[in-house]
Amino acid sequence: MIDQRKLPHEEVYVKLYTYEEVAQAIETMVIRGAPAIGVAAAMGVALGVQKSKTIDSQEFLTLYGRLYQTRPTAINLKWALERMKKCFEKALDHDQPLSHIKQKLEAEALDIYTEDIETNQKMGANGKQFIKNNSKIMTYCNTGTLATAGYGTALGVIRAAHEEGKKFLVYVCETRPFLQGLRLTSWELYKENIPQKVISDNMAGSLMAKKEVDAIFVGADRVAKNGDVANKIGTYSLAVLAKYHGVPFYVVAPTSTIDLQCPTGKEIPIEERNPKEVTHFGGKPVGLEDVPVYNPSFDVTPHELITAIITEKGVFDPIYGRR
Ligand code: MRU
DSSP: OBOTTTTTTOOOBOOOOSHHHHHHHHHTTSSOSHHHHHHHHHHHHHHHHHHOSSOOHHHHHHHHHHHHTSOSSOHHHHHHHHHHHHHHHHHHHTTOOHHHHHHHHHHHHHHHHHHHHHHHHHHHHHHGGGSOTTEEEEEOSOOSGGGSSSSOSHHHHHHHHHHTTOOEEEEEEOOTTTTHIIIIIHHHHHHTTOOEEEEOGGGHHHHHHTTOOSEEEEOOSEEETTSOEEEETTHHHHHHHHHHHTOOEEEEOOGGGEETTOOSGGGSOOOBOOTHHHHEETTEEOSOTTSOOOOBSEEEEOGGGOSEEEETTEEEETTTEEO
């Protein structure tokens, strides 16, 4: 895995040999982004089973539980773990030898990986119509290859429009406090030669007021049944600004991010992270170290602020359904 904490200045790859190492890599943001977390967790399960000499349901549930507790908001994690669990139960049901179970789980994890790339390409194809030639768009956090198995969700739509030959500029919000926009999205766009301008998050409103933004594309960590969306902290503020200024606000997310068990955004658990992410820059304290800090990693954007949700299965209006 590429260590995302070191980008863009160092491209360091880490090798993970156990499910515990995968769990820690997710917790510490070596691997991040909802779909990438799901794919990595599936591979963590396959690794855990691979290493076991006597895997049984109890042992399987232990490694499932360890990976499940790594990050609470992205539902792709549970989605991928549930898929691995079903695969495990099916292999057990047929009273197969251990080697067969190991093989099946490895194949399932690899399927989750390849399907995610295909899903992202389909979302790109469905969403690129919303990026007009010679337009200026805005994106938030990192939703690209780094956040997925490849291609990206919102960044996949941007990639698809670029591949089609459209000319446009991407405003990249830096995405405080973890700076996924400044460090990761900017790096991905740079590699693809897609024109960009990085801004600090508080500049978005003034750009919209100047009619400098034609559309906004973001990803999602969880979409509730009513269409409310949990995504990186700051997404909600951007959606409110977009509504006020009449800028279309698109969420790009695979159906594996939709949680039908969650009626509304209110029930989505929001992760709170280390206060140092707010007070420190590059490991160095900037603010006072012993003052209380509020650091939720995600917020909820109510569905009425969302123009459309772009999935691999089509484009949906969160209020009226399929467009
Ligand atoms: O805390 P992170 O970096 O894992 O948060 C990532 C996001 O909020 C992304 O927008 C979301 O996972 C969608 S990525 C395809």
